[in-house]
Amino acid sequence: MAVPPRYPLVLAPTPILKLDRLSAQLGVELYLKRDDLTGLLESGNKVRKLEFLVGEATAQGADTLITCGTLQSNCCRAVSAVAARLGLRAVLAVKGGKPEAYDGNLLLDRLLGADIRYLSGAEFERVDEALADLADEVRARGGRPYIIPESGSNEVGALGYLECAVELAGQIGQGAPRFDTVVITAFSGGSQAGLLMGKQLAGLPSEIVGVPIALPADRVRDSIARTMVKAITRFGLAIEVPKTIHLLDGYQGRGRAAVGDEELRTVVQLARQEGVALDPVYTAKAFAGLLDTLRKDPQALGQRVCFIHTGGIFSLFPFRAELSRLLDGEPLFSA
Ligand SMILES: Cc1ncc(COP(=O)(O)O)c(C=O)c1O
Missing domain, CATH: 3.40.50.1100 (Rossmann fold)
Known part of the structure; x- marks a missing residue:
């Protein structure tokens, strides 16, 4: 069956920016691909x-x-x-x-x-x-x-992130850094499934790594593999499900909507250090996982790492009470 027609909605390509201060602290080159800026009311991934x-x-x-x-x-x-x-x-x-x-x-x-x-x-x-x-x-x-x-998150939605991988390969072809690793937040893993498909089709050189923020890693892997198989079967894509689906495991916290101090501190840190707002439920959990991994081993994901910011900024506001408490407490971050 043919791939469904693509209805153009995304402001693309989304920009890639280097996180200078964090990169210097961690000893790696850390970048953000700003998929929080895809447009249509900052609709993210x-x-x-x-x-x-x-x-x-x-x-x-x-x-x-x-x-x-x-x-x-x-x-x-x-x-x-x-x-x-x-x-x-x-x-x-x-x-x-x-x-x-x-x-x-x-x-x-x-x-x-x-x-x-x-x-x-x-x-x-x-x-x-x-x-x-x-x-x-x-x-x-x-x-x-x-x-x-x-x-x-089904095989049709995943095509959006297949296109994101194609876009990223194009940006690398036009002078963006050749990332060793691209890291993305994973709930269902549909976005990661799309990136894994696009990587093969577009020859994207980077390893694709997801950070599950709610479900156990095995469930996310299964869901990614199933989405890829459905896309391969339904659309006749000449690709394979990779033998290893890479995830940074252990950063689920207490579940999807249960946000703890660590996530909120990460939101504050990135806002103050780089002027970018993460969302507490998805991207802050994943970014905190990425930072923890790099603090333990700066070269764990290679020298050039790109985190795809998948959006979600509006869910910051319902956490106003927790954030206010944190912001009015002891200095959160000094660097
Ligand atoms: C801001 C944000 N990032 C990441 C995700 C995870 O996307 P996926 O379900 O494709 O893994 C979601 C959706 O659940 C989201 O809203």
């Missing part, structure tokens, strides 16, 4: 996935995008933004009760006009059924639904 998911949706004549996630889901916010941009409807199944006041991503979802359905924890356990029910509801009113899985 999701908008790359959505280029293909929405391409498929519009090719099928869909008028309503349905997806799911946590109350502060970046995917739900990105889907809401894309739907508003394209004149489609967005219906979101979110885990949790309706809060008294909207905040962060949820505030943006509402601002962008998404129709939000609040699911209890038990209902969210069977979220696939909830999504199918919502699709039936849309059909019953004469609409045409298209379901996007949580985090946009």
